Amino acid sequence: MNLDEILKSEKNIEVLIPAKSKEVTFLTDLDHLTDNALVILGDKKFLSKFSSLKSKPKVHVIVNEKIATEAKSLENDILSLSVSKNVPLTISLLSKIFFDQKTKSLNHWHDGRQNGSVSLDPSSFIAQGVHLGHDVVIEANVKIHSGCVIEGPCTIGEGSELFANVTVYPFTSIGKNVRIHSGTVIGADGFGYNFDSGIHHKIWHFGGVTIGHNVEIGANSCVDQGTFSPTTIGDGTKVDNHVQIAHNCKIGRGVIICGHVAFGGSAVIGDFTVLGGKAAVGNGVIVGKACQVAGNAMVNSDIEDSSVVAGHPARPLKEWLRGVAWLRQQSLKSKG
Structure with missing residues (x-):
């Protein structure tokens, strides 16, 4: 240009x-x-x-x-x-x-197998009712169940399996031995707008998603594509159902993400961190390696490696427990 x-x-x-x-x-x-x-x-x-x-x-x-x-x-x-x-x-x-x-050159309307633009390993299993877009690469022993839509360009690595009705947007790379469960969407637009003169102006996203090897993603989760560069999920990470991973998040290796967790845009999660159900991490917040984040915690500032946090806002677990105990004691005092 x-x-x-x-x-x-x-x-x-x-x-x-x-x-x-x-x-x-x-x-x-x-x-x-x-x-x-x-x-x-x-x-x-x-x-x-x-x-x-x-x-x-x-x-x-x-x-x-x-x-x-x-x-x-x-x-x-x-x-x-x-x-x-x-x-x-x-x-x-x-x-x-x-x-x-x-x-501008993407073709969403025709299956790439019609014109030979799909690279499909003969050992793969593709169910009826699957749409493979142009420039999709399916490696050996991949299984794609009925109702999946895979838009290209996209690569799905060896031994991976996509269950029924998974949708994969363009500019996605999925590693080897990845399992993605029904209803999950990979690569939808991030939620980005700039307000000016009474209008919410859209930030257009085209950065894609990169998923490492041996990742598992539960049902009805969303991994949004990055704005200008990819959203990434590291090797061995496990994601539960109903999880929201926003644009440009960097999820490390071996991370455990329980159901209903939500990440704001550009959040960074260190290797082998565990997040309990309904926890949330704010925009651009960095969570260190090997941290434990309790269910329902709201992490809105950076936390160091090996931290154990709980509460809203999230703070060290023992501090939060003392606060909860004190509040309960106060509430049970007789009004005399």
């Missing part, structure tokens, strides 16, 4: 440092930078993170006008610098441009 064509579609953007190259490959985030990509830095936190990178690919940068002066120091490290008067609205509008570019 051409940078000039992208920028002229957004009236809130002004070029500060002209482009050394007009080519733009895709819209991305700070964790997935490559040469010729476009990245939006909305505040000082993201600007500082970008500045601190030891190895910086040559990218196009858009910043909030409040940090434009500081951002000029990046001139020798970037391809261009532009300023937005309204970063949230810019994200929404540009995400639509890149979504359209990435999805």
